[in-house]
Amino acid sequence: MQSFTYERAASAEQAAAAVAARPDAKFISGGTNLLDLMKLEIERPAHLVDISRLPLDRIEETAEGGLRVGAQVRNSDLAADPRVRSRYPMLTQALLAGASGQIRNKASTSGNLLQRTRCPYFYDRNMPCNKREQGSGCAALQGFNRMHAVLGASEACIAVHSSDMAVAMSGLDARIETISPGGETRTIPIGDFHRLPEATPHVETVLGHGEMIAAVTLPSPPPGRQVYRKVRDRASYAFALVSVAAIVETSGDRIRSARIAMGGVAAKPWRATEAERTLAGAAASDGAFTDAAEAALAGAVGHGGNDFKIPLAKRTMRHTLAAAAESA
């Protein structure tokens, strides 16, 4: 870990300005991913602006009947909030499927969205990695890529986004509010927030330097039963091989609407819009769920070690949709 200077931000505006003032500055919040990467010198900020104590730690009701989650709300607090548990159970389930109790107590809402990939080649500075060092190549493409993306990847990068929380938020159509160094704010739909790798995998979100996440807004809960299903190699404390967040609204034995997002398959939470379209108006049947899963993975491409993710994601989606449609 290279030397850095440290300051504690007094306000959101001041924090944004402090980071914007130096190209080598970074925000630090929970620190659970940033310090991990700094110890390995994958991240090498020269200045840290501590935003963990900013008063962005509240969960508030919104006029539209949703919740506005402060960027500094800890993952455990978000998961435990009674409003989230009753109205957005899928989000609680996703949060609780992620990391460990200790990490959830520290990790912030904004940090979770901004966490970087767990690709082992990204984590080893001796290995080629376009995300870590532009133009150096992608060691995962022909390497050990069991954990890697089957959707939206590029020749430059096949890493996945590791968040569970973000997958549920994607299914819930969350909006991300940011504040810029000048004090301007903007709202970004979560689907537009993360970028696919294309030729520039080191650029992971649409945020500008110094632009800080202030809150995540959850629209009023959509109708239907919510289910988050994570598939992993251990019973707990492991990253997703695939995960599915599903909300299925039924009417009698027909599906009115469905929202589906997948994790562990792409560089961003992957909204399965084709599958949603397939389901809308269909009979709530095994066949419909199977067709939806096929549609969701229609464009999937394996890279050898992760080929199994395609059938796994389909099977997981099929039974998760069935669970969500059950007594919805």
Add this chain to the structure above:
Amino acid sequence: MTETKTSENRPSEPRNGVIGRPIDRIDGPLKVTGDATYAYENALDGTAYGYILGAAVAKGRIAEIDTAEAERAPAVLLVMTHRNAPAQPDFGPAVTPTVPEVFTRARPALNSERVRYYDEPVALVVAETFEAARAAAGLIKVRYDEAPGVYDLPGHKADAYAPKRTNAGFETDSVVGDFESAFAAAPVKIDATYRTPFEHHNPMEPHATLAAWSGNELTIHTSAQTLANFRAGVASTLRIPPERVRIVSPFIGGGFGSKLIAHADTILAALAAQFLQRPVKIALTRQQMFANAGHRAEMIQQVRLGADTDGRLTGIAHDVWSATSSFEEYCEQTAVFARSLYAAPDRVTRHRLVPLDINRGEWMRSPGEAPGMLAFECAMDELAERLGLDPIELRIRNEPAQDPERGVPFSTRNLVACMEEGARRFGWVRREPTPGRTREGRKLIGYGMAAAIRPNYIGAATARVAIDRDGRVTARLDMTDIGTGTYTILTQIAAESLGVPISSVKVELGDSRFPRTAGSGGSWGAASAGSALHNACNALKQRILEAAQSSEASPLRGANATEASFADSEVRVGQQSAGLADLIRRIAPAGFEAEGSVAPGATTESYKAYSQHSYGAHFAEVAVDCDTGEIRMRRMLAVMGAGRILNAKTARSQIIGGMTWGIGAALMEQTVLDPRYGHFVNHDLAEYHVPINGDVPEMEVVFLEEHDDKANPLGAKGLGELGVCGAGAAVANAIYNATGVRVREFPITLDKVLPALPVIAI
């Protein structure tokens, strides 16, 4: 959920002895309060912090190393590379060393520009703080001339060679009769090839050393399983007499075989401390441990079993191809257990090695049996199915009357009893013999079992025991407690032998100034150190009795010592008795001291005359998600016949730990060696999966009553590794029973069962 039967009292032991009782760990309070001090935690004034930089290539040479920026960095005291490191002996040849040489050979660090494996140390930075040392290591610029290396076992199987012997000194091959003819003629056959991956020990405490010199004397605070090995290795690397090296290791945060020899942290701390003339501490990072602190090598195992239609084995062949290091051979004794486990007239076992450009493998918990039984006990399951026999019945039909290859009787062997008792307790009759038929909701349920066998070793050991005028007993030996419970069982042995309460006994371990033992490894610790202490206590009692009979001041003067006993803090001779402390105060105010020893098992007549092993039977129930293929444990049972149990509580803990290692091997543990770069890709605890709490189900452990009087005076045998042996195969067999999918490439991750799982209607 544990029923523990311990041995009955023997005539030679006092009644109501404390040996066997499930007393709490003596060192428990220290460990739960944070007061137990591990290697890196020792504090000496002026200690500097070291940080190792590892090689970025797996083979080649350092073309240029620029340390200028690191040397100028704040708080940096020293940057050591091959250009300025003190001279050390050459590493020496790669060929099979004899067993002692493995432990005593010099293991130089930073002594060459040559890079032999990925992440091999190329520089050490020592600074005033850990943060400064780590940062400066990142400022060193290294350019390598990379050479092509070999990192692929299957691709180089044709290059395999036969080593001179396996680990622990076993013959490389064994041949009895004519296997090929027997196999060709067998009406029922299994010919199955299994693959087991690289695995890493990953003790929770990283390898760490604090080295301090005082004149010519070097003190090493480290995390070592066997102090004598560390001492010898450090001394030969530094080219100083072993007497000038003191190793201190009272608490060890797990070893599992990865702390039997000194690693780079120890050697470099010693060298840097010598140069700087101040204490230096170094820990390997978790990531560095993967390349620098041993592993279990990847293997390919072919198991061939021939049987008659009644299920009697006519031929057994176990062939093993293992990766090894190109610069230091290590041949795990993977097929050796197969020489003793089942009867068959014609048999062959063979070990072959394929050199790769990686660091050497090291002894990982249950070397031999862990990977070997994973394969072999699955093959037995496959054979049972082909024969239409229950897997337990198949094993019973092949129970040998004596060791099938050595031709000597077993000291004790309760394998059949373990399997039968286990079957009864586990509800084995409920197992559906046809796989894939038992479903609960969307889970496929399966039962599996496997046998366990592990050889009994005794290492040379000496213990010293003293008793003072207050009746307080102190035992000292350079034995270690790596979590096995050594402090506790040795306390029990001394307390029972001398007839004093546990609270009167203090056991001091982990200092090379104490009498030498074989340390902790190979499951020999309890039997070796325990027997030495047992003998030392007998010698102490003899000394006390002699003085009690002859001393003018003794109330027992002239008593007939042949009927003497020590119990309840008293010495009883015939009808006479005296309080132990009072007696010592009268006859020897300075107290008494005595030593006792045991000879290495392999040299004893008993070892030559008997085949000595511990046995057991593992049972497992798994649930496999029919949609995702996720495999989760439901329960496990182990029934063990392992000689006399010295502490029922710590013994059980040893076994459940081993069973969990079986879960790890069966379901998740695998280090991936990248064949392009020669590095272990998943070198941290996020990507190398060891079982976590949620993976481990309810476990039951049963010890059968046993006392192996051929093994040692205590009648005890090793437990630390028995729990692993066969446990993974029981899990694998349960997965087969649940799914009908036989995965022969470990670990059995969901991607390997998923393609064969039928899609079940919702």
Add this chain to the structure above:
Amino acid sequence: MAKTDNRSGPTRRTVLEGGVATGVLLATGIPVDAEPADTVTAAASPTPVPTMPMSLRINARDLAVELDPRTTLLDALRNHLGLTGSKKGCDHGQCGACTVLVDGRRINSCLTLAAMHEGDEITTVEGLAEGDRLHPVQAAFVARDGFQCGYCTPGQICSAVGMLGEAKAGWPSHASADVAAASVALTDAEIRERMSGNICRCAAYPNIVAAIRDAAEEA
């Protein structure tokens, strides 16, 4: 990248991938100084690292320290404050051995900076017992043999103490069938899931679960 630890300049692997195949390996290398350096490199009096003052409250004691801003809470405890009960197992939040309580909540002390905890109430394993009387969780770990080597134990115990508070507050877990339920029944499955952030390589897990079950029932 690949073959050079220096983060700037051309990549060695790129150069060498051709080189290995065509046998011009050495031609692309920089000549090595074959002679060992005359003297061992050691800075006589190195420049000090910049530090910053901070006040930490640990186990109900206020401590004023000067630390490098890079110092993690874990390294501050172990290397600077003599509180070595908290363990370094992985230094990356992957094992839980470093778990401490901050304002009653369990966190990985390796993944946070000491400087970020001014004013917080930090409790380490050394702060749990009251004099000679062990905390109920500590006592239960001894009675149930919830450890072997003991290295993960302080983290397990701090984690268990924090976890029991979470359960008492009604926080659900991944093992909870209904995350909206107001209270939690601390079944073995719940304990296992909630304690899955603490690796025990000796694998005392069933005993850890039993110890926590005992402590929870006692509380």
